[in-house]
Amino acid sequence: xxxxxxxxxxxxxxxxxxxxxxxxxxxxxxxxxxxxxxxxxxxxxxxxxxxxxxxxxxxxxxxxxxxxxxxxxxxxxxxxxxxxxxxxxxxxx
Numbered sequence: 001x002x003x004x005x006x007x008x009x010x011x012x013x014x015x016x017x018x019x020x021x022x023x024x025x026x027x028x029x030x031x032x033x034x035x036x037x038x039x040x041x042x043x044x045x046x047x048x049x050x051x052x053x054x055x056x057x058x059x060x061x062x063x064x065x066x067x068x069x070x071x072x073x074x075x076x077x078x079x080x081x082x083x084x085x086x087x088x089x090x091x092x093x
Contacts, residue, residue, distance in 0.1 A: 003051065003089050007043035010082045011036055014075070025073040032075070035061065039082055054089035 014036035018027050038061070045053050061083045070076050 003054070003085050004043065004046060006082060006085045007039055007046070010078055011040050011043060013078055014039065021073060022075055025071040025076065026069045027075055031068055031070070035064070035079060039079075042086065051089060054086060054092075057086055057090065059083045059086045 014032055018029060018032055022032075042057055042059070045057065059082070061079050065076055065079065
């Protein structure tokens with residue numbers, strides 16, 4: 001899956017309401033919206049200016065989730081995959 005497709009999938013998934021498991025893992029509606037917005041902004045930058053802009057993005061989503069006390073689970077895995085994809089794109093441009 002390419003980077004923009006991964007970002008699209010993450011934004012779409014994070015727009016959906018949280019399930020009980022998500023809440024038990026530490027996700028709140030506010031956190032979900034904030035992380036979704038951050039990923040959406042990165043996606044917009046890359047769409048507008050091209051993948052070369054990936055080298056200027058500094059994703060710190062893992063630190064953010066750690067700070068918020070989010071436990072492992074489907075959403076954390078999804079957001080972690082987005083961060084890894086952004087970091088990989090930085091090294092490829």
